[in-house]
Amino acid sequence: MGSLGIYFMSLFKCPETVTKKLEAIRARFFWGASYEKGGLNVGSLQAFNIALLQKWRWRYLVHPGDLWVSVIQAIHGNRFDKVNVSSHSTWSTLVTTCNDSVSNGFLPNDAFFTKVGNGSSVRFWFDTWCGNSSLFTRFNRLFHLDLNQQDTIANKWCNGEWVWTWSRSNLGGRNSVLFEELKSLVSQFHAVDRDDYWTFSISSDGLFSVKVARDYIDHIMLPSSSVATIWFKFIPRKVNIFLWRLSRDALPLHWNLSAKGIDISSIVCPVCNNGIENVDHLFFSCSVAKEIWIKIRVWLNCNMPSFGSWESFLSWIEGSFSNNVVLFAVKKKMNNTTSKDTRAVYKSDV
Known part of the structure; x- marks a missing residue:
């Protein structure tokens, strides 16, 4: 089922209304820009569609002696950038889309x-x-x-x-x-x-690649954020996504739900019943969160300061990773414990 969309977009230009609808559904969960532009490195469907169609241009140019190329030239002429057919034909639409991607500055x-x-x-x-x-x-x-x-x-x-x-x-x-x-x-x-x-x-080896073309178009097409995405390769993907949502205050906390007009009986933190449930309180100021931070410091045996907000924690973690402080503490802890002991530490501490 997942390949049906790829098959369609590799032959036809996806209607703009369909692309916008699909992008809108996905945007409720993920932002499809690169890490450098503050997204989750999820490519645009429109860019994917254009890149797949551009592959036909590459095949047409690189394999001029193929039978299908001869058939296309006999019907539509021998110039890819100019076809002598009505705008309703599949090939004409494909060629127009490829040419528009250049005239619009995507390539x-x-x-x-x-x-x-x-x-x-x-x-x-x-x-x-x-x-x-x-x-x-x-x-x-x-x-x-x-x-x-x-x-x-x-x-x-x-x-x-x-x-x-x-x-x-x-x-x-x-x-x-x-x-x-x-x-x-x-x-x-x-x-x-x-x-x-x-x-x-665009490609370093000179060969066409749908991924290279899509990434290039995405870089031009997609918006950017002032804050780049921090992505740690050694932790699970779902944790990285959670941190990305946390950094953009996009978690379904009581304060955020209330700000969106959703009827919430109370915006007070349900964990400690003291303070508004927002990012800074739930992860740093809540009494339970403070207890967890104390145990994290003990487990890592790391001189970690107290944090009052996500911004202060992010500032410290960026400096610590640049100096390998956290990496050294984690590596040292993992080397001194077995896998079984490590699971026990996590279970008892939490």
């Missing part, structure tokens, strides 16, 4: 970049091979004057120099300036004896 123009070898498979005007956009986009006026607009680089590079075929001998003042810019831009090119190949500029 850079040179995300799919051609490394030129002999130039036999790279189109001079349409493919991105010189700079961060195609020459068709940057020199559109010259493109329309070219008699051989579909030429590859190898067609225009003969015997170590460029061969130009313009529709008129006198290009005119403005076109002449553009032509000089074009010649200067491509002057550093030299053909080499190897095949051309495509690379995904």
Whole structure:
């Protein structure tokens, strides 16, 4: 069942209303930004959808000789960025979504970049091979004057120099300036004896990855918090999530429920019946919490100060971890006790 959504999003653009509804449901529990941006590193569904569709672009470019590519080109034309079909077709919607992700700034123009070898498979005007956009986009006026607009680089590079075929001998003042810019831009090119190949500029190894594309889009698309998420790899995931909710005062405590308009009979702490049940009281000021903190200090044999709020505890824990104070205390305690003794310590102390 879990793969049904992936199958759908890898072929079709997910409707915006559906994506927003799913994101809204998930946002009740988790915030899907990276750790650095204050989230739980849960990717956006919209970014996932775009990344899956972009994989078709990669396949189309990297495997031009495949049968399905030939069928697509026969029906829709041989340019991925421009299709000659109605906007209601599946392929047209896929291509439009891929192109929109670039125009909207989710991916850079040179995300799919051609490394030129002999130039036999790279189109001079349409493919991105010189700079961060195609020459068709940057020199559109010259493109329309070219008699051989579909030429590859190898067609225009003969015997170590460029061969130009313009529709008129006198290009005119403005076109002449553009032509000089074009010649200067491509002057550093030299053909080499190897095949051309495509690379995904965002990835470190140059190969397309849905995860890399999704993470990149998430970084641009998702909002950020002023406080980064602290994630400890050596403690259970559910504990990390609990601490994340605690740091954002998102626990269902009486004070928080009352602030949201929920009818609560009392906002007094049900543990000690003394003080309002909020984060600072329940975890630091409550008489039971203070007893637990005393036992934690004894168990760790650590010179830990008293805390009155989450902010003071967080400030201390960040400094302690940077100096390995807590890590050293825990490691020392675990080395001096067996697994059975450790479970007994937890049980008796709590």
